[in-house]
Amino acid sequence: MASDAESMRLAKADRIAYAGDPTFIADPTAKLLDETYLKQRAALIPSRGINQDVSAGSIYETAPAVDESFESQDTGHISIVDSEGNAIAMTSTVGTGMGSGVMVDGLLLNAQMANFSYTPIRNGKKVPNAIEAGKRPRSAITPTMLMGPEGELKLVLGSPGSSQIPGYVLKTIVGVVDWNLSAQQAIDLPNIQYGIKIDRTKSKNPKGFW
Known part of the structure; x- marks a missing residue:
């Protein structure tokens, strides 16, 4: 469990530093998934215990600024598979309680602009998730489908939980x-809520959360 928590903390540090709308910034995906880079990050996971604090790795000559933008809440998720094998994984969020507070034709508009960083430059470095016209804010929603080797559907899942969603999934x-559990058994495992600072990492398993 400690190793899982550390891997998620390292991934979160990279996400905070590098994630943003790829139509506005250089897409960091290939560099973050590079085998050599992943080995460097994995080497930071201690065999016993956990790190005090973690920070983003270096995938560019100059690392972007640390982004401390707000992580929205009030998220819901549905996973549906019908009798013919059609499936949907849909995660939706209004951002905060009652979203933006604006209704249009009975629909509540979200407050996702709060997910942007409002400081475009920090310490002389551009923040990837800085607010710009026409730009999509960074989000942790993770609707997921797992497919088998023949393309068959194996699992449909997702979760609410703001920045903790990737860890839950x-x-x-x-x-x-990996452990050959049923979907329900896997869901019932304790959740690890993780932060890049040691005092923000804890185990939690609220009933009815999933």
């Missing part, structure tokens, strides 16, 4: 794929 995938 990963926990369930590990339980099903």
Whole structure:
């Protein structure tokens, strides 16, 4: 469990530093998934215990600024598979309680602009998630479908939980794929809420959360 928590903390540090709308910034995906880089990050995971604090790795000559933008809440998720094998994984969020507070034709508009960083330059470095016209804010929503080797549907999942969503989804995938648990057994495993600082990492398993 400690190793899982550390891997998620390292990934979150990179996400905070590098994630943003790829139509506005250089897409960091290939560099973050580079095998050499992943080995460097994995080497930071201690065999026993956990790190005090973690920080983003270096994938560019100059690392972008640390982004401390607000992580929205009030998210819901549905996973549906019908009798013919059609499936949907849909995560939706209004951002905060009652979203923007504006209704249009009975629909509540979200407050996702709060997910932007309002400081475009920090310490002389451009923030990837800085607010710009026409730009999509960074989000942690993770609607997921797992497919088998023949393209067959194996698992449909997702979760609410703001910035913790990727960890909840990963926990369930590990339980099903690596530990051969049923979907419900994997969901019932304790959730690890993780932060890049040691005092923000804890285990939690609220009933009815998934």
